[in-house]
Amino acid sequence: MKKIVIETVNGIKIRESNCPVGARVAIVSYSSDTHYLVRFSEFRSKSRLLQEVNALSYQRSPSRRDLGGSMRFVARNVFKRTLQGDNVRKVAVFFSNGQSVNPVSINTAVIEFSALNIVPAVIAFDNILDINQSFAMDDSGQYQVIAFPSKGDYTTFLHKLQLCTLCYDKCKPDVACARRTQPQEAYVDAVFILDSSQKIDPREFEKMKDFLSSSLDHFDVSSEPATSSVGDRIALVSHAPPAFQPHLQNSPVKVEFDLITYREKEVMKKHIQESVQQLGGVVAVGHAIQWTINNIFSEVPSPRKHKMITVISAGETSPWDKELLKKISLRAKCQGYVLLVLSLGPTYNHTELEDLASLPLEQHLIQLGRIHQPELKYAQMFLKAFLHLLRTDKTNDYPPVELRAKCTKIMHQRTRYASRSLSLV
Known part of the structure; x- marks a missing residue:
């Protein structure tokens, strides 16, 4: 995960002044809770940011994974004070290595991301079924679930992340980023x-x-x-x-x-x-x-x-x-x-x-x-x-x-009332 973050940061221009040009980067870690590792405002130098990422150490948590909860934390807190404008894109990339403790919260997070115009991508090493089902509600074609190999070369997968999420051109999208079309299943x-x-x-x-x-x-x-x-x-x-x-x-x-x-x-x-x-x-x-x-x-x-x-x-x-x-x-x-x-x-x-x-x-x-x-x-x-x-x-x-x-009890009460009324008639 650290290698992927480092390669991603190396591949983008970092905003290094008050001039609103380039990307700002924040990093969080999550299990059942989400914690800041790097805030948007902390580093205006790519070299210092890379040093910080390299220095991050692995801290194992006994808590279970809650991807949806972390997504909602990022939407409501990390992106709370970002700049607004047509040329500002908000992108969140999450790593996942298994099933989330609360799959329903992923659905909720995707709704909130859509409402806040945040584009998510998930790099998954295992069990992506729940995430794929949640991302199916997106009609922009930008939401990505990328199944990464746990071993071997991941350059091709990283290129798709950069091309179709981080550097997506909505005016001239690459053919590799074709929008998904979902059949209308219910009216x-x-x-x-x-x-x-x-x-x-x-x-x-x-x-x-x-x-x-x-x-x-x-x-x-x-x-x-x-x-x-x-x-x-x-x-x-x-x-x-x-x-x-x-x-x-x-x-x-x-x-x-x-x-x-x-x-x-x-x-x-x-x-x-x-x-x-x-x-x-x-x-x-x-x-x-x-x-x-x-x-x-x-x-x-x-x-x-x-x-x-x-x-x-x-x-x-x-x-x-x-x-x-x-x-x-x-x-x-x-x-x-x-x-x-x-x-x-x-x-x-x-x-x-x-x-x-x-x-x-x-x-x-x-x-x-x-x-x-x-x-x-x-x-x-x-x-x-x-x-x-x-x-x-x-x-x-x-x-x-x-x-x-509760519903069964209500229906039972209504049936008894209807039977009693019929008897009285």
Whole structure:
């Protein structure tokens, strides 16, 4: 590993001044935890950097390997204060010599890398199946898993790392770096529930509309949503109308368009920009989800493999809605719905969000402290990577294993209640 790092550093130009030209290098070691060995800011001389790498000594850890955890540490900490710009590329190269203790965390890390525009590569000496499955969600063609020989010449493998990751030319990519194409394995019925309540600042509401419009680009919209089983279908509902009262049995949402209304993204975008208006009612997320399941999903023909509800929320739901929200979100998960939650702004109830989102939370809950363009761009790229994972990953189950005992209990209770009602009739 040291030899590969040394040869890699030798092959690139190192940034040696305040002029933003050349690469900065950081090095970490990991097992179940990740530790800095070299920080970006420590060396502005290639010779001194190489001396430091040569001086690194092997320290064996009794902990098990957590590649995904290390990837997330690098994304959230090592790259936290890097320069931004079109000419700045963020690349992370990891070594692995066996199975990770938590393969699901690799999926989460790949989603976060995609959202942060970090390009990963893994040099694997053994057991690359989990990593290959996780990298399958990438559609850029730059994510690499390189199986290195434990003995013998590795020059050819190192050349591919340099050519297709470290020095990748996105304008004129080498033929050896051809993009992988993944077949579309599963389509999605997706409903966005937009917080249109009085809690939202009107300027922030317009930004949320822009986010929705941009998010549509990540779907393969069906050209015949009412009759064909091919393609994604998208619906949008806003909550909550100012006249909504739960005891009046009126609708807690305004349907902007349902799953079979539109067949073109551009028409959906036009509707969002020109027709979606802030409603200004009180928040009722639980009632909105319940109504959506009962009225948007229940009657639609040719249901897709995945039923996905994306809740865009800017704060806690109303006190009188909390109990229903907890019950209906659990019931939805037990029925196989995917609940993705985008929480915007500084005001939120963390327990409520955790109860609402599907598991694992790291893949289904996005919390943004501000409603600014960089944060919304992160959320948009997160959604893109999540959709690729949803379509290609065969390990994420809905409902997940952790909920199956609860789900069985709920279904048993509903069956007993239905039988009792029938007897009374």
